[in-house]
Amino acid sequence: MTTTDSLRSGPGPGPGPGADGRSASGRSTSGGHLPVREHLPAAAPSAVPVLDVVVPVYNEEKDLRPCVLRLHDHLSRTFPYAFRITVADNASTDATPAVAARLAAELRGVQYVRLEEKGRGRALRTVWSGSDAPVLAYMDVDLSTDLNALLPLVAPLISGHSDLAIGSRLARSARVVRGSKREFISRAYNFILRSSLAAGFSDAQCGFKAIRSEVAERLLPMVEDSGWFFDTELLVLAERAGLRIHEVPVDWIDDPDSTVHIVRTATEDLKGVWRVGRALAVGALPLDRLARPFGDDPRDRALTGVPRGLARQLVGFCVVGALSTLFYLALYSLFRLGVGPQLANGGALLVSAVANTAANRRLTFGVRGRSGAVRHQAQGLVVFAIGLALTSGSLAALGAASGSPSHSAELAVLITANLAATVLRFLLLRAWVFPARAHTHTHTHTHTQSNTPTCSEPEDLR
Structure with a gap:
């Protein structure tokens, strides 16, 4: 020292x-x-x-x-x-x-x-x-x-x-x-x-x-x-x-x-x-x-009718989602070389879901540190299961309709199913996995004189 x-x-x-x-x-x-x-x-x-x-x-x-x-x-x-x-x-x-x-x-x-x-x-x-x-x-x-x-x-x-x-x-x-x-x-x-x-x-x-x-x-x-x-x-x-x-x-x-x-x-x-x-x-x-x-x-001000951080979260979610989709499709194509479409889809979706949850946790919803990371991944896997049901059901329906679909047809169906699941995934992540913290001010703080009397307390100051 x-x-x-x-x-x-x-x-x-x-x-x-x-x-x-x-x-x-x-x-x-x-x-x-x-x-x-x-x-x-x-x-x-x-x-x-x-x-x-x-x-x-x-x-x-x-x-x-x-x-x-x-x-x-x-x-x-x-x-x-x-x-x-x-x-x-x-x-x-x-x-x-x-x-x-x-x-x-x-x-x-x-x-x-x-x-x-x-x-x-x-x-x-x-x-x-x-x-x-x-x-x-x-x-x-x-x-x-x-x-x-x-x-x-x-x-x-x-x-x-x-x-x-x-x-x-x-x-x-x-x-x-x-x-x-x-x-x-x-x-x-x-x-x-x-x-x-x-x-x-x-x-x-x-x-x-x-x-x-x-x-x-x-x-x-x-x-x-x-x-x-x-x-x-x-x-x-x-x-x-x-x-x-x-x-x-x-x-x-x-x-x-x-x-x-x-x-x-x-x-x-x-x-x-x-x-x-x-x-x-x-x-x-x-x-x-x-x-x-x-x-x-201004990001700390309580504005009625404006969900906190919604625009930024949507942008972050879209970026992470686009990258995750490319990652998922690459994994699916790789797994498909050795196994059937259902196993390839499940494996690719599982790996990409873990990466997607980690990326959204940090980049989209701004959660840092290791606290709650395991719980977030567990909740993310529930969201993954919903996506798996949608995509697997789409593949099953495609197989029943055409018998032996081409690889390009499988990819097209998977892309459509993933787009349908994306909206639901974002809503679940925002409302359940990474809910916005309540911005209550139950603690009494003593401050020196300030020119901004209407300013709320920073949410991350602790």
Whole structure:
């Protein structure tokens, strides 16, 4: 476990409780529930900082001082809120601690945190977890990213529109100067993320990111990595939980003196991709704890006459059904090579029914985790039995009518019977196997003041 050995900060105010019942960090102090997103008002110079920018360093005695001076000057001139710069030293063995301590003593709003273990993720976890600022960010010490992108990066977080923000070197309008080797590695890595983890963000490893503190409070305990994969894991979990990620195209110039070991870093990243992908596949991550906990989500409003999630469920069911039908027909054709039509139909329908129930459970009805999975499969098999009766009866009727039907005729009858069973299958899955949870509000919750008094409690917050 990482420990903070020393904390030295320059002149600046300490945290204090807010007038609205919140702590100085802006986090709700009641019942452990997250606050509604609110626009942060302009802060006086003596207020708790709105933004805490972390600069993780390891043996950066040469670059640290010019980096912090340039960043501090930029924020002083352009950032309209109180800010803090935190130098997070990852067990440096050169003069980095002395340089950081001098900067903290000289500049208002600069602090220095010393860690006795290496790892960028470890540094960010330590500082972000202890920060009182409502918006947290980090950037690399080489300042490869143009600082003009900093305010656009954090503005959606300050306004409450987004939960995380990332700088992207791979966005269409980004301006990037770097070697072909690093360009290829970056694009290949992000291609792997898109193909294996279905990542929708464009640049996982750009050292220029920000997050709201209440989001970090929920996400950080779920992130296992303490090194370079920390960023990717954080973003994948946030995206899978439905949190809003804002991307900013950046101007970026490669640092030719970078000390990052490309091969070792790439190896660790691929191990992380495998670990996270496996956890997502088996439902081991409690992502439902993160789903829509931040404020007024229109999906949580009770609308009369509108079944909850019906349109999305229909789309998901149709997609899963189309894929299941193709899978079923392929299995039937395969089984038909060795057995009769009834046995081939039963075997194909049984295998595809198990896969169909699992897919609908997760993709159509949004049920995650292992709880109730066996019961859902058992109920799915009952639905399967109904489908089997319809399709088997259709095959029997075809055989009685034509004697020896062709394979194409069998497939046509099966397709027609499956279409007839599809409507009944959806109704049974929705009403019986995966019924919508009752949205009753029998628990009394204490909240701080909110601008959205009609908002219902998020169904997945528990």
